[in-house]
Structure formats: C-alpha cells, structure tokens
Amino acid sequence: MPERIKHQPLDSGKVKPPQAEIHLIKDQCKGCGFCIQFCPKKVLEESQEINARGVHPPKIVDENKCIICSFCTAVCPDFAIFVTEKSREKDVK
Numbered sequence: 001m002p003e004r005i006k007h008q009p010l011d012s013g014k015v016k017p018p019q020a021e022i023h024l025i026k027d028q029c030k031g032c033g034f035c036i037q038f039c040p041k042k043v044l045e046e047s048q049e050i051n052a053r054g055v056h057p058p059k060i061v062d063e064n065k066c067i068i069c070s071f072c073t074a075v076c077p078d079f080a081i082f083v084t085e086k087s088r089e090k091d092v093k
C-alpha cells in the first residue's frame with residue numbers, strides 16, 4: 001500500500017466491490033484470442049467447443065476475478081463480448 005494511504009476507507013466494510021457479468025456471443029466470435037490475451041486478470045481462456053464459425057470461442061474461467069475494465073470489449077474486432085455490472089442489493093445498510 002502506498003505510504004500516503006495508511007488506512008482502509010472508513011466504509012470499506014459496508015461497500016462491496018462491483019460484480020461483473022460477462023456476456024459472450026459465442027457464435028459471433030472469430031477465435032482471434034485478443035480478449036484472452038489482453039485480459040489483465042486472466043478471466044478468459046480458449047474453450048474446446050466449436051462455434052457456428054468453426055472456431056474455439058473463449059470461455060469464462062472465473063467471473064469473480066473480472067474488474068470490469070472492458071479491455072476485452074475494446075479489443076474484440078467482432079463485438080462478441082461485453083461486460084456489465086450485476087444488479088445487487090443496496091450496498092450500505
């Protein structure tokens with residue numbers, strides 16, 4: 001932790017980090033692997049299944065590790081992946 005941040009935020013126990021929901025349109029994927037390569041959290045990997053285009057789309061390894069940075073969406077040339085935040089109960093009680 002950097003020197004100037006010595007304490008946790010006061011409400012850190014009450015506020016939950018956002019949960020990602022990854023949407024993969026498998027049959028639109030061309031199997032380039034850019035999303036897998038650029039994901040900073042290694043959330044995706046190549047699957048063994050074959051889609052309508054005859055390639056291996058990615059599969060989600062651990063959605064909980066996703067930080068909703070949207071790099072995967074930015075690099076996907078075929079608009080086959082996007083990420084939203086899961087709806088949840090009010091954070092602060």
Ligand code: SF4
Binds near residue numbers: 022069070
């Ligand atoms: S939003 Fe970021 S962390 Fe989540 S799967 Fe895409 S590239 Fe990975």
Ligand code: SF4
Binds near residue numbers: 032
């Ligand atoms: S970047 Fe898009 S087209 Fe390429 S493997 Fe990922 S989802 Fe498929």
